[in-house]
Amino acid sequence: MIVAELKPLDQITALLNGYRSILLAGCGECVTVCSAGGEKEVQSLAAALRLWYRHRGVAARVHTVVIQRQCEPEFLAEADPLVAKADCVLSLGCGVGVQFLAERHPQIPVFPALDTKFAGGTVEPGWWGERCGLCGDCILHLTGGICPIIRCSKSLLNGPCGGSQGGRCEVNEEIECAWQLIYDRLKGQGRLEELEAILPPKDWSRARDGGPRRVIREDLRP
Ligand code: SF4
């Protein structure tokens, strides 16, 4: 999932400066799971903003909606009547959701309430970890299902840097050395000999460097 975090309230109120009818739009998918932009967070932020305006004697209206999935146009339609009545929209979706909302309503400013952080998952309650850098050319079959691009602090592809101590990374001892994890995983699977192969330089042409990427499935197109 996409993992995101709420921006500080002072940054959000600065974004909303001068607007008097604000629609907070949450998303029912990833940002709900990572407790950043679901129903609970939308209502909590709405309450904080109403209080903020009341303390300053500002007559602003704050409305709320939670769209099932902000990155799917078919789900955005349900919010159209509410968006039409707003001066601006504060999206609690990830950066993708913000952009899809903004594309659908080019006449209305759509602002991000979240900082979108990474593609990852739940490590334990209240802890989300990065797992994928969306490189477009996955090599997890070579590394025991552990991504060296994201989980090694130096994104090394052919073994450790030599600075690992006790299985911890030399860049940050709070994190595990990815290459120690890869070694342990492949050893446990009886596949250690696979580490002897030298990987060629990675083909980054399928990564972000060529501009915005797209996936087109002709069999699914109208
Ligand atoms: S190799 Fe690329 S696609 Fe696979 S997990 Fe790592 S960053 Fe993601």
Ligand code: SF4
């Ligand atoms: S200690 Fe391990 S995770 Fe850290 S940079 Fe070196 S090889 Fe990568």
